[in-house]
Amino acid sequence: MAQLSDTIEKFIKDLMEEGTQVELRRNELAQHFGCAPSQINYVLATRFSVDHGYVIESRRGGGGYVRIVRMHESPEGNLLSMLLQRVGTEIDEDSAVAIIKHLLDCKLVTTNEALLMRSAVAQNALALPISAKNVLRAAVLRNMLQQVFRNVERGEKHDHV
Amino acid sequence: MAQLSDTIEKFIKDLMEEGTQVELRRNELAQHFGCAPSQINYVLATRFSVDHGYVIESRRGGGGYVRIVRMHESPEGNLLSMLLQRVGTEIDEDSAVAIIKHLLDCKLVTTNEALLMRSAVAQNALALPISAKNVLRAAVLRNMLQQVFRNVERGEKHDHV
DNA sequence: ACGCTAGAATAGTCAGAGAAAGTCAAAAGA
DNA sequence: TCTTTTGACTTTCTCTGACTATTCTAGCGT
Numbered sequence A, B: 001m002a003q004l005s006d007t008i009e010k011f012i013k014d015l016m017e018e019g020t021q022v023e024l025r026r027n028e029l030a031q032h033f034g035c036a037p038s039q040i041n042y043v044l045a046t047r048f049s050v051d052h053g054y055v056i057e058s059r060r061g062g063g064g065y066v067r068i069v070r071m072h073e074s075p076e077g078n079l080l081s082m083l084l085q086r087v088g089t090e091i092d093e094d095s096a097v098a099i100i101k102h103l104l105d106c107k108l109v110t111t112n113e114a115l116l117m118r119s120a121v122a123q124n125a126l127a128l129p130i131s132a133k134n135v136l137r138a139a140v141l142r143n144m145l146q147q148v149f150r151n152v153e154r155g156e157k158h159d160h161v
Numbered sequence C: 001a002c003g004c005t006a007g008a009a010t011a012g013t014c015a016g017a018g019a020a021a022g023t024c025a026a027a028a029g030a
Numbered sequence D: 001t002c003t004t005t006t007g008a009c010t011t012t013c014t015c016t017g018a019c020t021a022t023t024c025t026a027g028c029g030t
Helices: A003-016 A026-033 A037-047 A077-086 A091-104 A111-120 A130-154 B004-016 B025-033 B038-048 B079-087 B093-106 B113-122 B130-154
Strands: A021-024 A054-059 A063-070 B021-023 B053-057 B065-070
Touching: A003 A021, A003 A026, A003 A037, A003 B021, A021 A026, A026 A037, A037 A063, A077 A091, A077 A130, A091 A111, A091 A130, A111 A130, A111 B113, A111 B130, A130 B113, B004 B021, B004 B025, B004 B038, B004 B065, B021 B025, B021 B038, B025 B038, B038 B065, B053 B093, B079 B130, B093 B113, B093 B130, B113 B130
Parallel strands: none
Antiparallel strands: A021 A063, A054 A063, B021 B065, B053 B065
């Protein structure tokens, strides 16, 4: 039996579907699910954190709201934003490999990591018509780039995956 | 009379019947057999380990559960093929993450590699309708798994990407 | 009109209760 | 001896409620 939090998470993700952000009233949502308003904050904190690739913006007071934005770009990082720009919304396999090689050259990733990234954007990983493949490859690569740079910037070791 | 553990093992296997997985409440099951809850863990550890061809996924707290997934028919298959089978042709994000975690637990990948894999199969890496997402995620994950095991099996260092 | 203030309408934070599941070592049994 | 079983303790996850913080608006005094 799914927990309330799971239900709310799914509800929000369904709302976002396609779009890159969604705006809602915390109290309305809580009422809709018959729970405490702070429950919404709990869901946001545990399922829509930065680690999960989301940013939350909100405003209190009359006409207040909570906006959930799916991240596509991290604010810092010059190389990252350059690479992201180069990736754009679609990219062919050769160019993707070139970028990955570049990361390897810069020692931003290990050989194993590069091979993993390579395998994620390979032709056969993307079972779709060619044009769609390129769009998808770009999306996957962008996500991985952001991951690589998260590590670089924070210099942290995460224990959770 | 057979040991309690044997009885519980049989009970669980009966539950699985033809299906490939079963979900249960640890405490309920313990109550049903009138034993300590940790007894269930013992059964899982000794009869449903990865070596036996099963993967356990679980969650604590309210609405917690234990999910037992059978990964293969013949116990001789290697881990890769078991995992590939588990992935199948489509897979949701949570299950994908569980598999990646498993690789990390087995020390088959580093934390960074796991995070990379995680980012390649995340919701926002796959810009498609939900049902298609799962299919695509499976394809990408399968490819990465094969890459991971190429490294393991050969124990080689590649220099080209 | 203009600025101030009080109150209403929102959202955020945090600590605590409760509900699972996990761990581990010692006791019991085969 | 080796496996099973138990129970005390730990960790994780969910949910709530009391309290806090922010923002908007209407009304008031000048």
